[in-house]
Amino acid sequence: MSETSARRRLPRGLVGAVLVTVLLGLYVWAIAGRGVAMIRTGEPVLVGIGAAVLVIPLLVLGMIGLEYRLAARVQRMADVLAGEGGLPVDDLPRSPGGRVDRAAADSAFASYREAVEREPGSWRAWYRLAFAYDAARDRRRAREALRKASSLFDG
Template sequence: MSGSEGGPGAAGADGGPRSRRGIPRGLPGALAVTALLALYVWQIAGRGLAMLRSGEPLLIGIGVGVLVIPLLVIGLIAREYRLAATVQRMADTLAADGELPVDDLPRSPGGRIDRAAADAAFEPRRAAVEEDPDDWRAWYNLAFAYDAAGDRGRARAALRTAAGLYRR
């Protein structure tokens, strides 16, 4: 999620925010994995339907399970694509307003963010969310502060909160 990973805070060759032109770096891979999953679901669905048609109670039960699990996976993937699209729209809005977070924290020679600097940058972001918990911009910035601090789980949760507020 940090700018060094090509996320919304990434800079273009000129140092400014990257424009929306071209295909995002991760999109071809995500589409390829999704296509493979679709092929897998199609194959599994055929097997599940065959089990349902067998008339055997045990096979019918297994067939239902075989059909339900891929549907759950498809739902989770759709949820992630929706989040990614919303995060991109939020980043575009922030970039247009000149408020896109910049990853300028000091790093070790190996590229790791200095923990003390990340912790210091985190506090104002947390305070902004406490001050206005309905501000999607504050949650977006908090997500990137969590990411810099190495807490990817909370970063993702904060992005989900920001996206929910943004969609209102």
């Protein structure tokens, strides 16, 4: 195995996520600068508005941190499952446009849901359920299931 192929590849969406984060960081920097400028005027109304404006960058930074933490934990879970040979296999039939066949996704979903009902404390079951939700195009529930898997994961 060559040195290049032995190196771990970057996750697929990492470059895009970092780019969007940098752009969002520039936006947050600009907003924070406006808030500080308002506070420096010393006028009570502007000081109040400036302080309120500074809350926005703090919230954004907190949310970004939480999303990156979740992404890192999901990757660690995937690594563990890959090592065990237990990653969910995406073998569902697809349309010529690449969309997963809805009926096939729904039927595959049932077994993953039953696994979670049998073992509600299993992060592995929740992880697989998340990808079943994703195949069924229910992104909101997929993220909820990934968050649940992450909270149960101790690695």
